[in-house]
């Protein structure tokens with residue numbers, strides 16, 4: 448749950464950012480269990496909202512409007528959020544904005560780096576999505592120009608972590624381990640980079656399978672697995688493809704700013720390589736701090752503030768959750 452203040456000039460200031468996480472409950476199962484997630488949302492919702500409001504130094508009477516994720520995401524978790532937000536909006540008599548979680552990830556950057564220039568390109572890399580978005584207006588005009596045709600980048604991290612017996616979620620432990628490894632030790636495949644492949648689409652399922660096969664072969668031969676080298680080489684393949692395609696898209700579309708957001712944007716090699724390649728291409732790079740990259744409520748509050756600033760009509764109070772919201 449986040450609380451933001453919107454200024455007349457469009458600036459959005461972060462007042463509170465309280466995150467309740469059920470990741471430890473999911474870690475036991477090696478991934479998100481929908482039932483566990485809904486229950487955890489239900490238990491955390493009111494205490495987290497109270498904590499956020501207290502941390503902001505404001506009271507309920509100061510709330511101008513309420514924003515909530517309408518989708519995409521797990522139905523049960525979305526329903527808990529929507530029901531709570533509707534109750535707050537109805538009781539306070541304030542407008543409700545049902546927003547897109549993915550656009551929220553892009554909006555996260557604005558609380559740290561200020562309003563986005565128009566147009567800009569967003570590389571959204573999370574556990575469920577990997578997309579290149581042309582953002583002409585955060586509140587009203589976002590166009591998808593590429594996406595993964597199979598696994599999301601974060602999903603590949605989580606699956607490779609399982610192969611390497613690392614905990615869930617896999618991004619942080621692989622990121623740490625990779626720092627001690629050689630990124631050129633193993634030449635893992637770069638999906639969809641052939642001359643006839645869709646220019647801005649991604650594929651990570653072949654990479655994940657290649658890592659699993661490489662490890663299995665060594666295990667069968669009774670050889671030790673150089674974990675740090677596998678992690679570094681896998682991470683390099685992911686960062687290479689993501690940054691190459693994003694920089695190419697920005698260059699070909701004549702867009703001067705690239706924003707990287709979503710949980711995988713917290714990856715040190717991804718932001719490092721993106722920094723090098725954007726500098727070479729003369730593109731401004733914006734990556735929010737890790738805390739704003741992974742799921743948080745502040746990004747949803749920020750997107751809500753941008754909708755208010757853009758005079759977008761609020762949602763009806765009967766707005767439905769849409770797990771597959773495009």
Ligand code: KG4
Pocket residue numbers: 572573574575576600601602604605616617618619622709710711712713714715740741742
């Ligand atoms: O955006 P997010 O918090 O939740 C979704 O909306 O999916 O993204 C979660 C994903 C997980 O797959 C996790 O492994 C990955 O982000 N992640 C990372 C890092 N931190 C989190 N991946 C690579 N490197 C990291 N440092």
Ligand code: ZN
Pocket residue numbers: 548552573574709710741742
């Ligand atoms: Zn997310």
